[in-house]
Amino acid sequence: MRLGVPTGRGTPENLAKRASDLEHLGADILWVSELYGFDGVSLMGFLACATKRVLIGSNILPFYSRTPSLLAMSAAGVDALSGGRCILGIGASGPQVIEGFHGLPFDGPVGRVEEIIEICHTIWRRDPLVHQGRYYEMPLVANDGPSLGKPLKMIDHPVRDRIPIFLAALGARNVETAARYADGWLPIFFWPERWARVWSEPLDAGLASRAAGLGPLEVVASTTIAIGEKLDDLREAVRPQLALYIGGMGAKEKNFYNDLARRYGLEGPAREIQDHYLAGRRDEAARAVPDELVDGTTVIGSPGFVKERLAAYKEAGVTVLNVRAVGPDPMRDLEFVREWIDG
Numbered sequence: 001m002r003l004g005v006p007t008g009r010g011t012p013e014n015l016a017k018r019a020s021d022l023e024h025l026g027a028d029i030l031w032v033s034e035l036y037g038f039d040g041v042s043l044m045g046f047l048a049c050a051t052k053r054v055l056i057g058s059n060i061l062p063f064y065s066r067t068p069s070l071l072a073m074s075a076a077g078v079d080a081l082s083g084g085r086c087i088l089g090i091g092a093s094g095p096q097v098i099e100g101f102h103g104l105p106f107d108g109p110v111g112r113v114e115e116i117i118e119i120c121h122t123i124w125r126r127d128p129l130v131h132q133g134r135y136y137e138m139p140l141v142a143n144d145g146p147s148l149g150k151p152l153k154m155i156d157h158p159v160r161d162r163i164p165i166f167l168a169a170l171g172a173r174n175v176e177t178a179a180r181y182a183d184g185w186l187p188i189f190f191w192p193e194r195w196a197r198v199w200s201e202p203l204d205a206g207l208a209s210r211a212a213g214l215g216p217l218e219v220v221a222s223t224t225i226a227i228g229e230k231l232d233d234l235r236e237a238v239r240p241q242l243a244l245y246i247g248g249m250g251a252k253e254k255n256f257y258n259d260l261a262r263r264y265g266l267e268g269p270a271r272e273i274q275d276h277y278l279a280g281r282r283d284e285a286a287r288a289v290p291d292e293l294v295d296g297t298t299v300i301g302s303p304g305f306v307k308e309r310l311a312a313y314k315e316a317g318v319t320v321l322n323v324r325a326v327g328p329d330p331m332r333d334l335e336f337v338r339e340w341i342d343g
Contacts, residue, residue, distance in 0.1 A: 001314045001341045002028035004220065004322035005334065006059070007047065009038070016050040021331065023054040026338045029087065031059040031322055036101045041074045048082035057087030059186060059220075059322070060168045063112060064098045068119035068136055069129070076124060076158040084159045089186055090116065091168030094250055108135055110173045117165055117181050124161045126153045166220065170256045172202040179206025184218030184320075188257070189245075191264060191296040192221075192309075192316040198263045220320040221313055224298045226327030227306050227336055234326055235300050242293060243285040246270055247277025266290060300326075307340050314341070 005027045007019065019030060030047055034040030040058050047056050056078060063071060071090065079086035092098070092109035099106050115133040122129055128151035131138045139149030166184035169175045178185040179202070187199065207217065226234045245257040252274060261270035269290045276285035299309040313321055321341065325333045 001310075001318055002320045003334075003338055003341060004029040004031055004057070004222075004320050006031045006033060006222075006322065006324055007043065009043075012046070015043070015046065019047050019050045019054070022334070023051050025331065025334055027054055027334070029055040029057050029320060029322075031057050031089075033059055034061055036097055041078065044078045044086070045081050048078055048085065051082075051085075053085075055085045055087055056082055057166065058089040059166075059222075060089045060091035060093070062093035062098065062102075063090045063116055064093065064104050064106065065102045068116040069123060069138070071116065072120040072123035073154070075120070075163045076154070076156065079159045079163050080156070087164045087166055087184070088120070089166040089168065089184075091186065092174075094256065095254065096250060110171075110177055111135060113167060113174070113177050114181055120165065121162065123154050124158045124163060126157065126161075128153045164218075166218065170260055172199075175199050176202040176206040179203050179217055180209055181211050181214075182217070183214060184220055186220045188222065189242075189260060189293075189297045190221035190223070190313075190316075190318070191293075192312040192318075193296060194264050195316060197265070198260065216319075218319045219317055220322055221316075221318040222322040222324070223313070224300065224324045224326055225306065225333055225337060226300045226325065227303055227333045228327060229302060231300050231327070235294055235298065237326070238294055238298050238300075239286040239289040240282070242289045242297075243273050243277055243282065246289070247273040247282075247285045252278060261293070264293070264296075266293060269293070303336070306336070310337065310340050 005022050007015065007030050022030060032040045032043045040061055044056050044058060061071065075086050075088040095106040098104050112135045115136050119131050119136065129138045130151045139151060140147045164183040166186050167178040167182040168186040169178045170188065224238055246261050249255060249257050258270050258274050269288055272288045273285045276288055299306050323334060323337055327333045
C-alpha cells in the first residue's frame with residue numbers, strides 16, 4: 001500500500017517546502033485537488049519542478065470543463081515537466097459545480113468517460129485524432145456538411161504514451177467503467193468494512209471485462225489521520241465536512257454522497273442530515289452524523305488503533321492510502337504511517 005498526501009494550497013514558498021518535505025519523508029504520490037478555485041494543472045506543473053521523485057496526481061480534474069484533448073495535453077505537459085510522474089485523475093464533479101460555475105449541462109457522465117480515455121490514448125500515441133462518438137467528434141461534423149477541421153496529432157512528443165488515468169466514481173455504472181477502462185479508481189468516504197456492500201458487484205463486473213493491456217486496478221482511499229490520545233476534538237471536527245457532502249453537495253433529489261451514505265446502511269441519518277442542512281441548520285446536520293460513519297471513514301486515535309485501521313484498509317484491497325494528517329504534529333504522524341504501512 002503506497003502513501004499519498006494532498007498538497008493543499010498556499011504561497012509558492014510554502015508549497016515548495018511542503019512538497020520537498022513530503023518527498024523526503026517518503027510520500028509516494030502528491031495529490032492536487034480542483035474545486036472551483038484555482039485550477040489544478042498549474043499547481044501540478046509547479047510541483048513537478050519542485051520535486052524529483054514523487055508522483056503528482058490530480059484528485060480530481062473535472063472532465064466537463066475541459067475537452068478530452070485538453071485533458072490529454074495537460075497531462076502530457078505535467079508528465080514532461082516531471083519526467084514521467086503524472087497521474088491524470090478525472091471525474092464528473094457534480095451538477096452544482098458544472099452547471100452552476102461552468103455553465104455546462106451535466107449530461108452523460110458515464111458515457112463520456114470511455115470516450116475520454118480513448119481520445120487521451122490516441123493523442124499520447126501521437127496518432128492523428130479521429131473520433132466519432134456520441135459525446136465527442138474529432139474532427140467536428142457540422143450539421144450542414146463537413147467542417148474545416150482535419151485530423152491532427154500532437155506536435156510535442158509525450159514522455160509516455162500511456163499516462164495512468166484514475167477515475168473518481170461513486171455510482172455503480174461509473175465504478176464498473178473505472179474497473180473496465182481506467183488504471184485506478186478514486187472512491188470517496190471509503191469504509192473498509194462496508195465498501196463491498198456498495199461497490200463489489202460493479203467492481204467485479206468491470207474487472208471481468210477489463211481492457212487488455214491494463215495492469216491491476218489501483219484503489220485509492222482517502223482518510224483523515226491523527227495519532228495520539230484524547231483527540232475527540234479532532235474526531236468532532238470531521239463531522240461538519242461529512243455533513244456538508246451528505247447534506248449539501250447536491251439537491252435533495254440528486255446528491256451522490258447522500259446516496260452513498262444510504263447504501264452504507266445509514267438511510268435514517270442520511271435523511272436527517274440532509275433535512276437539517278438544506279434548512280440551514282448546519283450545526284444540527286453535523287450532530288446528526290453518526291459515530292459509526294466517523295469511525296469507519298477516519299483514522300483518529302492511539303498508535304495501536306491507527307495500526308489496526310491501516311491494516312483494515314490494506315485488507316480491503318486499498319493500494320494507495322491518501323492521508324490528510326490533522327494532528328498536533330502532522331509530519332510526525334505521516335512518518336509513522338509511512339513506517340507502519342511498509343511494515
